Amino acid sequence: MGVEERWQDRVPRRVPAWRGRDDRNSRVQQRSRWMLIAGSALLLVAMMLARWLPHGPGSGAAKSAIPMAPAVVAAAPIGFGEKLTPDKLKLVDVPAQQRPKGHFARIDALILGQGRTALRPITANEIVIDAALVAGATRLSTAPLLGPTMRALAVQVNEVTGVSGLVFPGDRVDLFLVRQPDEAMPYADLLAQNIRVLAVGSDMNIARDKPGVVKTVTIEVNPLQAQKLPLAMATGEIRLALRPFGNEARVRLQSLQVSDLNDGTTTRMVRKPGNAPAAAPRPAAPHQRPAQSVIVMRAGAASAADVLP
Template sequence: MPIRTIATLSVAILLGLIAVLAAQFWLGRQRQADQQSAALAGTVPVVVASQPIGRGMALTPALLKVVRYPQGSVPPGAMSSIEQATVGGQRLVLRPLASNEPVLPGKITVPGGRVNLSAAMTQGMRGVTFRSNDVAGVAGFVLPGDRVDVLLTRDVGGPAGTDAGKMNVVTQVLAENIKVLGVDQVSDDTAEAPVVAKAITLEMTPDQAQAISLAQAVGNVSLALRQVADEEPVTRQVTTVADLGGYRSFATTPVSYSPRAYASRAAAPRAPSGPEVKVTRGVETKSYTVAR
């Protein structure tokens, strides 16, 4: 076979191999792109912390990253780009962020904001502080971030200082499932050590804020600490002394009155009462009763 024919055949075989390899490479890339497209289908980008971020730290692009979330599992208010989380000025972290935790508006300040209590409050809510002690504050186990029920014990009327008056003492639920914003001057919700506080600040609606302010003037306000996952409403809103059971009644027994019986008793002669004296005249002796 001529050398020229062999050379032409070799070149053709080489070009064929190159074409096969190129086709396989292209098909592999196309398959990988299809898989990525299928994986991204139904997902959206969400900005999360790339590492743990402490309270008060400034958000920087180096502390953030973007991951894909299923479209139905995206937290409300989640940001889709790092630029969205850092634009407009410096933002500070209000609550510690764990690694891969979504960065949400409620966990960071507005651009140029400060780390203070008002920045951490929910929109439309109020912060109300009331005096506390070891009993009202659940022995110091109420900490920032906990949830509590607010109770008021007061006298609704009755004779003061008597046992009958005690029957008019009631305890009512002023507010349920209320968030504790701060204990004394501590608002960090990562605090763990119990402390007997002199003041506790709660996050309440404007109407609840008015109620608890008035309650402090008319009775004793106390807190009932909720289990961390308990959101059930309180079934009994008011408890009275009678609800405790075993409390004796102080009502007097009514006395029946009959005018006829009273008149007959009044008309009957009243028998004299007193010491008896005997007087003897001659052979006759008479007895006399001396009235008192």
């Protein structure tokens, strides 16, 4: 028995052929499985890179080549009439071509000197522009809004003459004079065109969003118009006509009277009862020539007889 064991130990054991093939197949399958997992991972990484990285050659360079420039924006909402302070402003970089006209590149330009006050509400992160501000930090005033040679004039209005309260600061209007003199028929004249409204009542907020009936409207006029309008208000009634946005064209009009109110149809004047003119006297009958007659004597008596023509 011991000899047989020693002989078995010396003779190498042979593995069956079918077990060798199974081991090789198992190693091939395991290698394929790992290659499939690695390929899936690489594909996932490639998809993520394609999603987050810029497409095309030079895309990153083109994106970074957009010129940027500083601009002052509102760090917090700024209400109408509020003074601009450093805590309400911040400086950010924006695309240089997207900066609006009248922007500011430094914060100290808005807070030094007289300072600036908001003429309308400014939302947070909105670029601050000069058109939304007025110089002079202590209070709002109409004077800084005027042109170098212009004047501010208040016109008395009501619900009708003031376009039902639908005129807002910043709008453009035409002015008409309606007059009824004692010696002539009523008429209407065009006084001024394309006049800018500075304030409605005491409100200069160009972002006003609620209409309201007021007693006065402050407008911007030249010195000659400032001389004419008070005289016009003393002799008649001023009416405002609201213009569309951006329409600054001038039109040519003539004085309009009551007889011009129709649309070109024939007008038949009817007089009031009791004001009819007196009847014209009838013409005198034409003078008739006297008939010719002769004296006829009959039995000593004389008589006249007409002579037929």
